[in-house]
Amino acid sequence: MKKPPYPYRIxxxxxxxxxxxxxxxxxxxxxxxxxxxxxxxxxxxxSTVIYAAWLMYEKxxxxxxED
Numbered sequence: 756m757k758k759p760p761y762p763y764r765i766x767x768x769x770x771x772x773x774x775x776x777x778x779x780x781x782x783x784x785x786x787x788x789x790x791x792x793x794x795x796x797x798x799x800x801x802s803t804v805i806y807a808a809w810l811m812y813e814k815x816x817x818x819x820x821e822d
Contacts, residue, residue, distance in 0.1 A: 764816045768807050776800035 758764065779799035784792025811817040 758814070758816065761819050764810075768810065768816065771803050772807055775803050 759767065776796045776799050780792050780796030782792070783795030
């Protein structure tokens with residue numbers, strides 16, 4: 756699979772690291788309680804950080820495109 760252009764890669768990583776943990780926190784808070792929402796946010800946050808690091812370092816997403 757071809758890598759997206761550099762600005763899109765940065766936007767994808769930014770959104771992944773912000774929207775997903777915040778959304779999981781809010782959803783867990785709304786559906787269950789404050790502590791469960793916080794736990795959901797931490798679990799999703801750690802998972803997304805690991806995935807973002809894998810994309811950046813193993814897949815080479817942090818290098819700019821060479822045209």
